[in-house]
Amino acid sequence: MPGATRANVVGLELMTQTVREDEVTSEDELFDQSEVAADYLEGLLDVLDSDGDIDELVVGDRPQVEIVGDGLEKLVGQKGQTLEALQELARLAVYRKIGEHSRLMLDIGGYRANRRKKLAELAKKTAAKVIEQDRVVKLDPMGAFERKCVHDVINATDGVESESEGAEPHRRVVVKPA
Numbered sequence: 001m002p003g004a005t006r007a008n009v010v011g012l013e014l015m016t017q018t019v020r021e022d023e024v025t026s027e028d029e030l031f032d033q034s035e036v037a038a039d040y041l042e043g044l045l046d047v048l049d050s051d052g053d054i055d056e057l058v059v060g061d062r063p064q065v066e067i068v069g070d071g072l073e074k075l076v077g078q079k080g081q082t083l084e085a086l087q088e089l090a091r092l093a094v095y096r097k098i099g100e101h102s103r104l105m106l107d108i109g110g111y112r113a114n115r116r117k118k119l120a121e122l123a124k125k126t127a128a129k130v131i132e133q134d135r136v137v138k139l140d141p142m143g144a145f146e147r148k149c150v151h152d153v154i155n156a157t158d159g160v161e162s163e164s165e166g167a168e169p170h171r172r173v174v175v176k177p178a
Helices: 006-023 027-048 078-098 111-133 145-156
Strands: 054-059 062-068 105-110 160-165 174-177
Touching: 006 111, 027 054, 027 062, 027 078, 027 105, 078 105, 078 111, 111 160, 111 174, 145 160, 145 174
Parallel strands: 062 105
Antiparallel strands: 054 062, 160 174
16 A cells, blocks of 8 residues: 555554454344334334334344335335435434444335345346347446345346446446456
8 A cells, every 4th residue: 555654554454353343243133223223113103103013133144124014105205215214214223222333224015125126127137138239238326225136136147247336326337248
């Protein structure tokens, strides 16, 4: 690293090691995060006079909360924008109560599950187009969740690769021949 002193490099290495060690979170701790978020969201549903059943889960290495029921569209909002905002608020509630950042995933009315399926279809069609036409395809801007869904499918497909370009909120996935 040009201009970096040995002490800075060692300090950076120690910070990187500490972050990696801190990322190891037990399933019980992840479930605690989902419970805190669920409590927060339950209070919010009460204030909004909305009905919905709340499930707390741990999926993989992430805490997850699902709100299921009828008439939850207003909590999802246009293109999932309200859902994203509620997820950030739930993450802040977890941080405030537990004192650590959370990678909590919120799904309302199955929106994310349905969106994941649609994005997988889009990624497969895009991959086929890139392979067939041997050219780069840039997708419309997407949120982080959506980009990850596309990257996961592209990474599992031979003959193509993907990367993100641009800055939020205009960040997009670019798919190109491998």
